Amino acid sequence: MEGSDIMLEKVFKLRENHTTVKTEILAGITTFMTMAYILAVNPNVLSAAGMDRGAVFTATVLASFLGTACMALFANYPFALAPGMGLNAYFAYTVVIGMGYPWQAALAAVFVEGLIFIVLSVFNVREAIFNSIPMNLKKAVSVGIGFFIAFIGLQNAKIVVGGATLVQLFSLDAVEGATMNDAGICVLLAIIGVFITAILVLKEVKGNILWGILITWLLGIICQFTGLYVPNAEIGYYSLLPDFSAGLSIPSLAPIFMKLDFTAIPIAEFVVIIFAFLFVDIFDTLGTLIGVASKADMLDEEGRLPLYHFDVYRIGDPEEMDEIGYEDYFYGDGVCLVEWAGLIKELMPVNTKWITIEKDPEKGFAYRRITVEEGGAV
Numbered sequence: 001m002e003g004s005d006i007m008l009e010k011v012f013k014l015r016e017n018h019t020t021v022k023t024e025i026l027a028g029i030t031t032f033m034t035m036a037y038i039l040a041v042n043p044n045v046l047s048a049a050g051m052d053r054g055a056v057f058t059a060t061v062l063a064s065f066l067g068t069a070c071m072a073l074f075a076n077y078p079f080a081l082a083p084g085m086g087l088n089a090y091f092a093y094t095v096v097i098g099m100g101y102p103w104q105a106a107l108a109a110v111f112v113e114g115l116i117f118i119v120l121s122v123f124n125v126r127e128a129i130f131n132s133i134p135m136n137l138k139k140a141v142s143v144g145i146g147f148f149i150a151f152i153g154l155q156n157a158k159i160v161v162g163g164a165t166l167v168q169l170f171s172l173d174a175v176e177g178a179t180m181n182d183a184g185i186c187v188l189l190a191i192i193g194v195f196i197t198a199i200l201v202l203k204e205v206k207g208n209i210l211w212g213i214l215i216t217w218l219l220g221i222i223c224q225f226t227g228l229y230v231p232n233a234e235i236g237y238y239s240l241l242p243d244f245s246a247g248l249s250i251p252s253l254a255p256i257f258m259k260l261d262f263t264a265i266p267i268a269e270f271v272v273i274i275f276a277f278l279f280v281d282i283f284d285t286l287g288t289l290i291g292v293a294s295k296a297d298m299l300d301e302e303g304r305l306p307l308y309h310f311d312v313y314r315i316g317d318p319e320e321m322d323e324i325g326y327e328d329y330f331y332g333d334g335v336c337l338v339e340w341a342g343l344i345k346e347l348m349p350v351n352t353k354w355i356t357i358e359k360d361p362e363k364g365f366a367y368r369r370i371t372v373e374e375g376g377a378v
Contacts, residue, residue: 105265181227189223356370
């Protein structure tokens with residue numbers, strides 16, 4: 001192994017997790033393509049609340065980089081982190097636009113909620129909440145958040161508009177000043193984009209959401225060149241062509257950095273908003289974590305994290321287990337599944353459940369006798 005490979009092996013325990021540097025690089029690129037849409041969507045959502053779009057873009061990039069780096073270096077989980085679509089939508093469309101509070105006040109509430117969130121994480125309260133929720137409810141949370149985000153998307157695309165419940169389907173009369181060449185064609189493009197993305201998801205194309213966005217954008221550019229789409233800035237429909245007239249630069253964080261206002265919201269309502277943010281944050285992250293962890297087969301039968309898998313068939317000496325720090329796993333908070341555990345039976349904890357699977361040719365080729373025993377070394 002080269003020096004860099006040895007360093008990565010030491011830090012991330014690649015062999016123990018049955019992976020390689022090449023696999024991780026490809027997985028990283030694929031994951032980036034899958035989640036890169038947030039770089040466009042998050043600034044768009046929060047700019048609706050009055051925040052500077054460029055500053056939000058920079059903050060999104062920095063938050064994603066730092067969060068993913070911490071997940072890799074401290075937890076060694078294959079999860080990429082980025083701003084969540086549940087919390088930003090609640091921030092913009094409920095607290096700022098719905099309740100009428102300035103974004104600086106909402107940002108202060110998010111800041112306080114974030115501190116509470118860190119405390120709950122440090123003292124394992126979040127883990128206790130995670131493990132206490134039934135598996136069917138965990139899945140329901142993911143579905144509910146998905147519907148919430150989908151509904152926000154339908155509103156932004158103007159597929160649903162107006163009415164007391166915002167479920168009236170689009171019509172040119174429902175959007176003031178709209179014509180078929182601006183709002184109309186954009187709604188049609190949004191519907192086409194949803195179908196394109198759905199097909200890509202069903203076909204399991206890598207980076208399906210990002211590709212769906214890019215294809216829909218290219219279709220929009222074609223419509224603009226052919227005159228089917230005509231920008232109308234007065235009602236919020238702008239040119240789809242990139243504008244590099246100001247040059248390429250990294251937008252400054254200054255317009256939003258630490259712009260917290262703790263005085264704009266009465267204290268009682270401030271507390272309510274904080275706990276609303278906390279509720280959305282906890283269940284949004286739990287729902288996402290459950291979704292990606294279940295796809296990665298990292299949950300146990302009760303839907304708990306973490307689940308560790310060891311195949312010790314090639315272990316020549318039980319002392320080799322010391323090299324991977326087995327005690328951190330065997331005596332930690334997770335669940336360990338050990339194949340061929342009889343080869344290291346003297347290392348197994350006293351609360352081990354031994355599952356033995358035996359064949360019996362006399363009872364048929366597919367017959368298996370499964371024995372479950374409690375206790376340590378047997």
